[in-house]
Amino acid sequence: PKPAAAASHQPRPAASKRLWIGLILVIMAALTFAFMLVFANLAYSRGTDPMTVSMVRNGVGAVVMAGLLFVAGQSMRLPPRETMIALALGLVLGVQTYGLLGAVGFISVSLTVLIFYTYPILVAVTNRVLFGEPITPTRAIAMVVTSVGLGLALLGTGGTVDGDWRGIALAMMGALTLTACFVGTGHYLAGRDNRVVMLHMMIAMGLGFVLAWS
DSSP: OOHHHHHHTSOOHHHHHHHHHHHHHHHHHHHHHHHHHHHHHHHHHTTOOHHHHHHHHHHHHHHHHHHHHHHHTOOOOOOHHHHHHHHHHHHHHHHHHHHHHHHTTTSOHHHHHHHHTTHHHHHHHHHHHHHOOOOOHHHHHHHHHHHHHHHHHHHTTTSOOOSOHHHHHHHHHHHHHHHHHHHHHHHHSTTSOHHHHHHHHHHHHHHHHHHHHO
């Protein structure tokens, strides 16, 4: 074969590196998410409450994100329209955070995660209904795998959902509001730097928590 043709079949080093970095970041996100719920439950057993945990978590996250953007020399501004959308979605994300962290105060971490992780299916269905976005074979398979995984997790509990209705409602509220955030950012903030968008959302979350706490 021609050298150019042969080279076209070689994996691009830059693309391969980005793939591995992405995989590592996904694994780190999954691990830190799991630890967040475990540590939140531990914090509750020591006398704190979901609002305090949410405020501290959001405050630290906002400072770290702003620091990373500053070091990278990245502008922290968004156009006015996108700024308002990001701030509004930040308030919604604040409800999601409170719902998720509040749920583990009433039900087990495993049941919280079981309910909360219905959100990928909700995102796909919402995008289909509201925006006509097709459910591709890959997404359909992912939805089936997710449903099977949730079913197996439920079978592991003996097929019953035994928990405080307040915890179940909070976890479901978390799933629904996170669905709204994913759909909103995907359709109204596409193309913007996700780090800058997240910083604006965390600022709105922080202000919301302060107002709710005061």
